[in-house]
Amino acid sequence: MNVARILYPVQVLGPGNRIGLWLCGCARACKGCSNPELWNPRPEYEIEPNKVFELIDKIASAHKVDGFTISGGEPMDQAKELSSLIKQMISVSKDILIYTGYRLEALRSKEDEWIDDILQEAAVLVDGEYIEELNDDTVLRGSSNQRVHILNDKYAERYQQYLAEAHNQIQNFTTSDGIVSVGIHHPTF
Numbered sequence: 007m008n009v010a011r012i013l014y015p016v017q018v019l020g021p022g023n024r025i026g027l028w029l030c031g032c033a034r035a036c037k038g039c040s041n042p043e044l045w046n047p048r049p050e051y052e053i054e055p056n057k058v059f060e061l062i063d064k065i066a067s068a069h070k071v072d073g074f075t076i077s078g079g080e081p082m083d084q085a086k087e088l089s090s091l092i093k094q095m096i097s098v099s100k101d102i103l104i105y106t107g108y109r110l111e112a113l114r115s116k117e118d119e120w121i122d123d124i125l126q127e128a129a130v131l132v133d134g135e136y137i138e139e140l141n142d143d144t145v146l147r148g149s150s151n152q153r154v155h156i157l158n159d160k161y162a163e164r165y166q167q168y169l170a171e172a173h174n175q176i177q178n179f180t181t182s183d184g185i186v187s188v189g190i191h192h193p194t195f
Contacts, residue, residue, distance in 0.1 A: 007087035008047040009058055010079070011186060016067050018177045019191040020130070021168045022072025025062055026188060029088070032080035033148070034107045038138030040148065044079040066098045073101030073129070082106045082113060085120035092127045094180045101161055103130040110155055129161040130154060141193040145169050148190055151171045165183040 008030040015023035027150065031047040032039075039045075081088055081104055089138055092102060104124070106113070110133045113121050125131070132146060133153050140149035146169060147154065154169065158161045174190040 007053060007055055007058065007084050007091070008051045008079070009053050010044050010048070010051050011181075012058070012061055012065075013179050013181075013186065013188065014069065014071070014077055016176040016177065016188055019077070019177045020073055020101070021164055022101075022103075023070060024073045024075050024103075025065055025071055025098075026075045026077070027058070029076065029078040029081045029084055031083055032078055032107070033083075034080060034135060036136040036138070038141070038193055039136060041077070041079065042074055055087050055094070058091055059094040061185070062095060062098060071098050073099045074105045075105075077105040082108055082124070085118060085124060089120040089123040091151060092124055096127055097187075100127070100158065101129045101164075102127060103132065104128050105132045107133075107135045109128065109133050110153070125157060129158040130156055130165055139193075140194050143174055143192070145172050145174060145192065161187075 010030040011028040012024045017023060017028035019159050028044060030044045030051050032045050035045055037139055110131060133149050137151055138147045140151050142150050144150045176189040179186045
């Protein structure tokens, strides 16, 4: 799979201290995308799902992990590999939030076993393409057309409270490549 970033603790894309994964590769090229550097897969980002989980497991053995946030790029374009990884991730936390530009209905209509597996295990799905003109600071969404689907009722109260009380923030991480800014950005960012 093509994974550009693994960051911890992500505190601005879901409740608690989360491991954030950013997958690389997206043909959508939405105007104003906050991660255009992740549109094209890169050979140096290729890694087996088992190796990604080894990194996750190292983080989880040293820190409390409240959940995962998976973004991109377009995670669902790597459904087979992502499904394999998620099956391992649930041993750390079943609170898995996934961002996708696809609508939930379109994902379900694909009749793809890997996507079905992902939707079965995910706690929350934020769906819909990013539309820069609709970026109006809606909590947990880049644009107000995007929808938050709570797929696992066990997390309904947690996310309803988060959506009611949280506000969009930016969190910066220092990496070997410089500073990575995480969160829901304003269109002028």
